[in-house]
Amino acid sequence: MTYSTKRTLACLVGLQCAAAMGLAFSVSAQSMGHATQLYDGGKVIEAKKEFLALQKADDRSAAVAYYLGRIATSESNFDEAIRHFERALDLEDGNALYHFSLGSALQQVTPRASMIKMPFLARRMRKEWERAVELDPNQVDARIGLVQFYAMAPGVLGGNMDKAHQQAEEISKRNAMRGAIARATIEGQQKNAVAEQASYLQAIAAEPDSSAGYFALSNMYTRDGKAAAAFATLDQYSQRHPDNHWTMYYVGRVAGATGQDIDQGESALKQFLATPPSDAYAPTIAGAHYWLGQIAEKRGVKDAAREHYRTALKIDPKSQLSKKALEAQK
Numbered sequence: 001m002t003y004s005t006k007r008t009l010a011c012l013v014g015l016q017c018a019a020a021m022g023l024a025f026s027v028s029a030q031s032m033g034h035a036t037q038l039y040d041g042g043k044v045i046e047a048k049k050e051f052l053a054l055q056k057a058d059d060r061s062a063a064v065a066y067y068l069g070r071i072a073t074s075e076s077n078f079d080e081a082i083r084h085f086e087r088a089l090d091l092e093d094g095n096a097l098y099h100f101s102l103g104s105a106l107q108q109v110t111p112r113a114s115m116i117k118m119p120f121l122a123r124r125m126r127k128e129w130e131r132a133v134e135l136d137p138n139q140v141d142a143r144i145g146l147v148q149f150y151a152m153a154p155g156v157l158g159g160n161m162d163k164a165h166q167q168a169e170e171i172s173k174r175n176a177m178r179g180a181i182a183r184a185t186i187e188g189q190q191k192n193a194v195a196e197q198a199s200y201l202q203a204i205a206a207e208p209d210s211s212a213g214y215f216a217l218s219n220m221y222t223r224d225g226k227a228a229a230a231f232a233t234l235d236q237y238s239q240r241h242p243d244n245h246w247t248m249y250y251v252g253r254v255a256g257a258t259g260q261d262i263d264q265g266e267s268a269l270k271q272f273l274a275t276p277p278s279d280a281y282a283p284t285i286a287g288a289h290y291w292l293g294q295i296a297e298k299r300g301v302k303d304a305a306r307e308h309y310r311t312a313l314k315i316d317p318k319s320q321l322s323k324k325a326l327e328a329q330k
Contacts, residue, residue: 042278044071062091066098074281076318081105096136103128103145122157140174143167147182151189177207181216215250227260248272256291259298266295286316
């Protein structure tokens with residue numbers, strides 16, 4: 001075989017290898033895109049299968065680990081979510097979104113931890129959010145987490161009202177609506193209901209087409225036993241966006257929590273369950289059954305209440321509200 005022939009064959013083999021590598025990359029990219037599309041479309045079960053297959057084929061993808069963490073979060077499997085987010089950060093530590101997500105998963109497990117582990121988890125949660133903001137000052141979700149932490153945590157764990165206000169100011173520079181909600185969070189913690197209400201109204205005024213301010217204000221009214229004001233706030237939003245089915249969930253929540261307008265609340269929750277939004281995951285679906293159980297209790301129909309709580313626990317076995325409610329019925 002002449003030198004030129006060998007060279008030609010080597011070039012052909014090289015081209016074939018390069019083509020094969022390019023094809024593999026293309027298929028992987030296409031698979032990732034399809035899995036992401038499934039997830040964004042609310043087809044979580046199908047998306048999970050594809051992401052797991054991608055991870056099995058190549059466990060060096062931080063993005064795959066991240067999405068598996070998000071799916072585990074939607075399933076209330078927070079320990080699993082933490083493992084996935086940790087893996088994503090092992091592969092890409094400089095990603096602010098991954099640090100925020102890990103902090104949020106830690107936020108879910110901290111209240112259920114032992115007294116020994118709780119302080120460690122709380123500090124770690126705070127540090128993840130602080131790192132996210134350090135990497136990306138525009139990571140508003142992490143700043144919101146820090147507002148909640150600084151306003152609610154004891155000083156020994158890093159709670160600090162001055163820092164909470166500082167974060168709220170930074171959020172306001174980037175998003176007026178979310179900044180107002182951040183201020184309301186602080187004012188609520190300080191038991192200043194007048195200022196809290198005013199901040200929520202400022203959030204609504206800043207973005208009247210966003211549900212966030214309306215839902216947060218209705219939650220405040222519900223907490224304070226002002227059912228009529230809560231319903232009126234939700235109706236105000238519904239008039240602007242009648243097709244947003246999340247409103248029905250909150251209407252049912254107000255009814256279940258206050259015992260007011262329970263017929264309307266029951267009907268709203270049933271509509272919500274019949275046509276849930278694509279981003280309504282297991283904990284929220286279970287929550288709808290919990291509130292139906294609360295409404296049944298207020299009607300004095302204990303058998304129906306127990307059935308709703310059992311259904312909620314089948315959907316989300318970690319639902320503490322439903323566990324306690326069912327135990328109370330025994």
